[in-house]
Amino acid sequence: MRYFRCLKFAILGISISISLLVHAQEKGKSKPDPKSLKFTKWTPDFEVPNPVGISFDDKTGAAYVSATERRKANDLDIRNNRDWIPKDLSFTSSEEKRAFYHEQFTVENSEKNRNRVKDYNDDGVHDLKDLQALSDRIYKIEDADDDGLADTRSIYAEGFTDEIAGIAAGVLFHESDVYTTIVPDVFKMRDTDGDGKSDTRKSIAHGFGVHLAYAGHDMHGLTVGPDGRIYWTIGDKGLNVTSKEGLNFKFPNHGAVLRCVPDGSNFEVFARGLRNVQELAFDQYGNLFGIDNDSDNEGEKERFVYIVRHMDAGWRSNWQYRRPDYNPWMAENMSVPFRPENQPGHIVPPIRLYENGPAGLVFNPGTALGPEWENYFFHTSAPNGQQWAFQVQQKGASFEMVNDMQIGNGIPIVGINFGPDGALYGVDWGGGYPLNEKGAVWKWDVEEKNPKIRDTTEKFLAEDFSEIETSLLDDYLLLPDQRVRLKAQFELVKRGELEAFEKLTRIPLDAKQWQFREWGRRGVIHAIWGIGQINRNSDQPNFRSLIDLLEHDEAEIRTQAVKTIGEQFGAHLAVHEVSYPKQQGLFDERTLLTRKIIPLLKDDSDRVKFHAALALGNLGIEEAAQPILEMIDALDDVNFPYLRHAAAVGLTGCASTDFLVGVYDEDFELEHQVAVDALRRRADPAVGKFLNALTSGVCEDAARAIHDDWTIPEAMPELAAALETTKLVRSEPFIRRATNANLMLGKAENAGRVAAFAVKTDVPEILRLDALDALAKWTEPPVLDRVVGRHREHDPRDPEIARDALRPRLGDLLTDQNTKIQTGAMALARNLKIDIDPNVLVAVGKNPQALPALRIEAMRGLAAQKKPAELSEVLGQIWNTPQPEVRVAALEVTAAEFPEEALEKIRVILESKVAAFSEKQAAFRLLADSPVASESGDAILKNYVDDIKNVPAEIQLDLAEAAIARKIEGAPEPDFSHTLAGGDAKAGEDIFMNHIAAQCIRCHKVQDGKGSNIGPNLKWIGRKKDRAYILESLVNPGAVIASGYGTISLTLKNGDSVAGQFRSEKDGVIEIRDPEGKITKVKSDDVKERTPVITTMPPAGLILQKREVRDVIEYLASLQAPEKKK
Structure with missing residues (x-):
């Protein structure tokens, strides 16, 4: 380590005098040791209730902490309101959600809302006022006596009680203002009188939080970018925002990265298709990174993402509710890093999969902690209390993660940030995410720090740069701490010091000593950023110095120059449907810039090419289209996702429809992909041309473009017609969408096309069954789309359309060699009220070799056709079948058609010592609610209630629920003791894997490799623990916490x-x-x-019905993996 004082040298006539400590590190720094980081509770004497984010006033050292009271209490969670999922997905703006709340939360609906919101204002009703009862807060926390520990906590801001307000997840102190993100607004506040409380508050952007969605999927991650803009994120609650400039950004089902200038102008969706990136971090070169939360699907992991402008990462909130049905997010490999095949071409996939429960993320600004931690990112995994560090290194046009390591464990830290003293601070919610009024701020730092460099940085950060001469501020752009450099840059921008920045761009970077090259590179890069800011603020931007830098010897300088030029333009490309590019006159400034940038598409650096293509799209001059297309001809796998994205954005902005359609005649798949993506972004129906491309991936991308999101209605007939012409009969993404396109159009020709596809024997079974499902839903298509889950309403159709399509093909389907097809066809005929020859149904129903599902459907068909004699004939034989599921179905059909006979059968089943417990459970269920629910049935229930001690445990829950439903005297109240036995392991597995509220797989594994390590691996739980232990762990998780998980x-x-x-x-x-x-x-x-030992696991009894708990216990008890031999 070397330090330089009073360093003076002259470059191009610029006198650079640095009378300060300059941080210069030798190459070959020691490898960081996680054990060198020590954790200290910075707020030992008071609680910081439910904290989420943290930001510092670098001048005073005061911390501003956002804290929530509203999470899941006033900011409702769809997992606790599952019946609202279809309605929630119908919202396209936050104001639609507000209107729904006003309809729902009335005094008259108080009782209906009892389980949705507590009576927080104690007025005896559950209404809208209760959603306005709680407020999140911004706390100001200070170390007044400068002893290294905080000693004062005050409320800086509160009163955020809008009925649709989310949580205060993001907080940022910037140039005397405090920003916070609280759906539906981003607020800017200031304390003008110095009393420690905000007295001005203004919403600078509005329209966020379209959906209820999951709690915590709010806005977070407020930070300042190197371009002086405010950046933040929103989870998949979505947005519909109109900027001050009149652009409408309508992405109700997307999570996104957002930005605007500090006064709220120039709002833009920077990137989208994310699920829930909590915090953002820029590195020293202004590259933006985040870690996206997974959607809790089995086998899915969190994602480390390099976030670039105009990217679509693929996620939509409507994917969330697809389990266990077809889910494009998982089935089409959108959740994983780049795959050359079987992954949509319009998405930018993650760099790599990463740790569970990502929350905080920050980049070392340069002098924080110790020199061994320079250029490291720091990340917190909140639920499991782990902290991580890693670096990135360039890989083609993107990056890869390197040197990742765990640096802490045991404190569930959420948001993090560096303080002006160079230590790292994080907020601890107090375990999990309960509203328990607990919480703290923790500080972690190295044991052996360099106080000199950090003290100097701290002094710079506290200094008032408005009083410093421009010549000295120039020097500050060379300093080792990015916070100081940005502070100097922003001050020079305020002064409009274009000339000062331009001089700095001419610093040569060929010094022999790497330290001098690095200082100079810092200065040039910050000068470029400063020029970009000044240009953005000017009616007459000046690009001369940036144009010169396009030919700089260093690739990174060329990158920064072309990126900064492109950033001046292109907001129109960030809306949900990009307008056709409007060409300017024969020659204007954009044309000049375009011609200067086009040569960079052949640059040796992939990073330069990437930003050049983006910039050309933003500029929107058509002559760039062909060079962009040529750029991608020689791509390798490493660069596919990012250069493909840049090319697609480039063509979106500058290519005509004729040009894009003409790409079809080329024979290169990647060219087809980017053309399809460009047409998709413009919602251009010409994309239908590519439904007949030579490669399946391009055809699938075209189908997605037409079918998904808002759809392209004009191209929907082409997609529908492709069902009978395509050769891609085995492509699930394509065929499902083509089938669904026919259902959406709903005409007779569409129904005939689907029925004809169902008959084909050379296509996968699952796609034939999907075609039958489409016909079954023809009359009333589901409000949540069958393929993508998006809310789509359709008018009811004439059922005769589907009947006419099925009738001529029903015989082939019923005689198909595939018994699942037979079963599906039989069920479809019953639903459409098409009679099948009763003799055929009898033969199937009596056939002991037929699949259980087929025999069940035959019974139901006879019942639907009102054929009592034939049905009795079948039932007479079915009672002796060995499959209990067939006997249960027979009992249900009997109860509906022959109640008296069913009562007698119920008596026999309940008294039987050989009947399956599933039959006895069905018997009690029918006694509670079916035609056999009667006085005679009640007498049966009463007998068993009076003798409940001798009733097998497997059916006690069913008896108790039936007796309560029928108001039988002495009926026991169903409790969790009744759930210990009698569950359905298969149903329990489905709940474990797919239940949107329980989310068991989110925290646990049940085998090696799949699931999460937040909680213990349960693969052996049924062998090591009894059912009572499993039950207590489910309903009272705090009572039984596995060692190391609380x-x-x-x-x-x-x-x-x-x-x-x-x-x-x-x-x-x-x-x-x-x-x-x-x-x-x-x-x-x-x-x-x-504090109590805290687990993040929620009590299952508050989420699941008792029958569901019983099923989960049965499943977990079945997990009997043997221990590995040591």
């Missing part, structure tokens, strides 16, 4: 704090694994205060 915080009598993973407490000693991974033992007598 967190605890101790305040000792000597004032110290200890927190981490709780290991055990015995013989008066508490054992904790601290964030550094070290086992710490604390005597119980030395503890002044402790």
Whole structure:
């Protein structure tokens, strides 16, 4: 490590005088040691209730912490309101959601809303006022006595009580203003009188949070970009925002990265198709990264993403509710890193999969912590209390993660940020995400720090740069800490110092010593960014110095120059349907810039080519179209996603429809892909041309473009017609959409086309069944689309259309060699009220070799056709069948058609010692609600209620529920003790994997490789633990916490704090694994205060019905994996 004082040198007549400590590091820095980081509770004397984000006033060192009271309480979670899913997905703006709330939360609906919102204002009703009862807050926290620990906490802002307000997830202090993100607004506040409280508040952007969606999928991640704009994220609650400039950004089903200038103008959707990126981080070159949360599907992981302008990462909130049905997100490989095949061409996939539960993310600005941590990102995984660090290195036009390591464990930290002192700070919610009024701010730092460089940085950050001469501010752009450099850059921008920036761009970067080259590179890059800011603020931007830099020797300087030029334009490309590009006159400034940039498409650097193509799209001059197309001809797999994206954006902005359609005549698949993506972005029906492309991937992309999102109605007939002409009969993405296109159009020719496809024997079974499903739904298509789950309303259709299509093909379907097709056809005929020869149904129903599902359908068909004699004939034989599911179906049909006979059969089943428990459960269920629910049935229930102690445990829950439903005297109240036995393991597995509220797979694994490590692996739970243990773990997870999976915080009598993973407490000693991974033992007598051992697992009893709990217990009890031999 070397330091330089009073460094003076002259370059191109610029006198650079740096009378300060310059941070210069030797190459070959030591590898960072996670054990060198020490965690300290920065707020030991008070709670910081439910904190989410943290930001610092670098001048005073005060921390601003956003904290929530509304999460799941006033900011409702769709998982607790599952019956609203279709309605929620219908909203296209936050105001539509508001109108729905006003309809729903009335005094008259109070009882209906009891389980949706508590009576927070104690007025005796559950109404809209209760959604306005709680407010999130911004706290101001200070270390007044400068002893290294915070000692004061005050409320800076509150009163965020809009009925549709989300949570205060993001907070940012920037140039005396405090910003916070609270759906549906981004607020800008200031304390003008110095009393520590905001007294001005203004919404600078509005229209966020279209859906209820999942709690926590709000806006977060406020940060300042190197271009001086405010950046933040929103989860898949979505947005519909009109900017001050009149552009409408309508992405109700997308998560996104957003930006605007500090006054709210020039709002733009920077990137979209994300699910829930919580915090953002720019590196030293202005590259933007985030970690996206997964959707809790089995086998899915979180995603580390390099976020670039205009990207679509693929996620839509309507994917969330597709389980266990066809889910494009998983089935079409949108959730995984780049795959050359079987992945949509319009998405930009993640760099890599990463750790569970991502929350905080920040980049070391240069002098924080120690030199060994330079250029590291820091990341928190909140639910499991882990912290991580990693670096990135360039890989083609993108990046790869390197040197990733775990640096802490045991404190569930959410948001993080660096303080002006160079330490890293994070907020701890107090375990999981409960509203428990607990929380703290933690500080972690290296043991051996360099106080000199950090103290100097801290002084710079506290200094008032408005009083510093321009010549000295120029020097500051060379300093090692990015926060100082940006502060100087922004001040020079305020002064309009274009000339100063232009001089800095001429610094030569060929010094022999790498440190001098690095300082100069910093100065040039910040000068480029500053020029971009000045140009953005000017009616007459000046690009001369940036044009010169397009030929710079260093690729990174060329990259920054072309990127900055492109950033001046292109907001119109960020809307949901891009307008056809309007060409300017024969020659204007954009044409000049275009001609200067086109040569960069052949640059040796892929990174330069990437930003050149984006810039050309933003500029929108048609002569760039052919060079962009030529650029992608020689791409390798490494660069496919990003250069493909850049080319697609480029063509979106500058190519005519004729040009894009003409690409069809080329024979290169990648050219077809980018043309389809460009047409998709413009919602251009000409994309239908590519439904007949030579490669399946391009055809599938064209189908997605027409069918998904808002659809392209004019091209829908082409997609529908492709069902009978395409050769891609085995392509699930294509055929499902083509089938669905026919259903959406709904005409007779469409129904005939679908029926004809169902008969084909050379196509996959699943696609034939899908065609039958489309016909079954023909009369009333589902409000949530069959393929993508998007809300789409259709007028009812004449059922005769589907009948006419099915009749001539029904015989072939019923005699198909595939019994699933036979079953589906039989069910379809019944639903459409098409009679099948009763003799055929009898033969099938009596055939013991037929599939159970087929025999069941035959029974139902006879019942629907009102053929009692034939039905009785079948039932007479079915009672002896060995399959219990067939006998259960027979009992249900009998109850509906022959109630008296069914009552007698129920008596026999309940008294039988050989009947399956599923039959007995069905018997009680029918006694509660079916034609056999009667006085005679009640008498049966009464007999079993009076003798419930002798009723097998497997059917006690069913008896109790039936008796309560029929108001039988002495009926026991169903409780969780009735759930220990009698479940359906298969149904339990489905709940474990797919239930949108329980989300078991989100935190657990049941086999190696799939699931999450937030909670323990359960693959052996049924062998090691009994059912009582499993039940208690489900309904009272805090009572039984597996070692190492709960967190605890101790305040000792000597004032110290200890927190981490709780290991055990015995013989008066508490054992904790601290964030550094070290086992710490604390005597119980030395503890002044402790938090309860906290698990992030929610009580299943609050989420699942008792029958569902019983099924999950049955499934978990079946997990009997053997231990690995040591």
